[in-house]
Amino acid sequence: MLTIEALPLAVIISAIILGGPLTLVIAIRVFNYWYGNVRVKPVNTGLAEDQGSPLGLLVTWDNESFDYKISRMRLEYSEIFRGGLSLATSFTFEDKQAKKRSFVLPLKLIPNELKILTVFNDERELKRSQLIIEVEATDGRTIRKRISKKAVINALTKTPVDAAKLEVDMLPPKEADTWAVATRIFPWRKVVEVVADAPKSKGPSAGGSAVAQIFDFIITKVWIEPGCIVCDACENEAPDVFQVLADTCIVRDNAPMVNTGSIVAAAEGCPVDVIKYDRAAKPA
Numbered sequence: 001m002l003t004i005e006a007l008p009l010a011v012i013i014s015a016i017i018l019g020g021p022l023t024l025v026i027a028i029r030v031f032n033y034w035y036g037n038v039r040v041k042p043v044n045t046g047l048a049e050d051q052g053s054p055l056g057l058l059v060t061w062d063n064e065s066f067d068y069k070i071s072r073m074r075l076e077y078s079e080i081f082r083g084g085l086s087l088a089t090s091f092t093f094e095d096k097q098a099k100k101r102s103f104v105l106p107l108k109l110i111p112n113e114l115k116i117l118t119v120f121n122d123e124r125e126l127k128r129s130q131l132i133i134e135v136e137a138t139d140g141r142t143i144r145k146r147i148s149k150k151a152v153i154n155a156l157t158k159t160p161v162d163a164a165k166l167e168v169d170m171l172p173p174k175e176a177d178t179w180a181v182a183t184r185i186f187p188w189r190k191v192v193e194v195v196a197d198a199p200k201s202k203g204p205s206a207g208g209s210a211v212a213q214i215f216d217f218i219i220t221k222v223w224i225e226p227g228c229i230v231c232d233a234c235e236n237e238a239p240d241v242f243q244v245l246a247d248t249c250i251v252r253d254n255a256p257m258v259n260t261g262s263i264v265a266a267a268e269g270c271p272v273d274v275i276k277y278d279r280a281a282k283p284a
C-alpha cells in the first residue's frame with residue numbers, strides 16, 4: 001500500500017512517465033536547486049572562546065552547479081518580545097579571498113555577542129528569537145536563511161564538526177566587521193512595567209522620565225563596567241549622565257543622579273548590560 005511518505009516520489013515518477021523527458025529535466029533542475037543550493041547550519045567548531053569561538057557556520061553548496069564566490073556572511077539576530085535584544089554583524093572576505101568551496105566559518109564573537117546568541121532565560125525566548133543568515137556572493141546574489149536560537153544552542157552540544165570528513169574548508173576564526181550593532185528592543189517598556197500606576201506618557205524617553213518621580217529608591221552612584229560597545233543608547237537616554245567616547249562610555253564628572261527613571265532606562269537599554277548603579281531608599 002502507498003504510504004504518505006512515498007506519495008511525493010510517486011507523484012514525481014508518475015509525472016515523469018506521463019510528461020516524458022521534459023518533465024525529467026525540470027525535475028532534475030528542481031532537485032538540483034533544492035539540494036545543491038547554499039545551505040547554512042550552525043556547528044560546534046570545537047574551539048574555546050579564547051581561541052576563536054565554539055560557534056561556527058557550515059556553509060555548503062554544490063559548486064559545480066552554482067558558481068558562487070561568497071564574499072560576505074551577515075548575521076541578524078532578533079528577540080521579538082519586551083526587553084529583547086537584536087544584534088547585527090557581518091564577516092567579509094576580500095574579493096580575492098572570496099570562498100569558492102563549501103566551508104566552516106568559526107565566528108570570532110566577543111563574549112557578550114556569543115552570550116546573546118546562545119543564552120536564554122525561558123522557552124519564550126527560544127520561540128520568539130531568530131537568526132537570519134545572509135550569504136552574499138561577489139556577483140551580488142544573496143541568499144537568506146533562517147535559523148532558530150534552539151538550533152544554535154543545540155549545535156554547541158554536538159560533537160565538533162569534522163571539516164575533512166565533510167570535504168569542506170575549515171577557515172581560521174574570523175573577526176566580525178567593525179560596524180556590528182547591538183541594541184535592546186523596547187527597553188523603556190521594561191522600565192514602565194516597574195510601576196504599573198505611572199502616568200501615561202508618549203515615546204521611549206518619556207516612558208523613563210514619567211516613572212522617575214515615583215521610583216521608591218534613589219540612585220547614589222553610577223558606573224560602567226568593561227565591555228561597552230559604544231552604541232550611544234545611554235547617552236541618547238540620559239545625556240547629562242553618560243558620555244560616549246571613541247572606544248567606551250563614561251559617566252560624566254558630577255553627573256546629576258536625580259533622574260532615576262532615565263538612568264534605570266539607560267541601564268535596562270544597554271545591550272551588553274555594563275551600566276551598573278547603587279541605589280538607596282528614598283528619603284521620607
Ligand code: SF4
Binds near residue numbers: 234269271
Ligand atoms: S554603556 Fe552600554 S548603552 Fe552606553 S554606549 Fe556602552 S554599550 Fe551602549
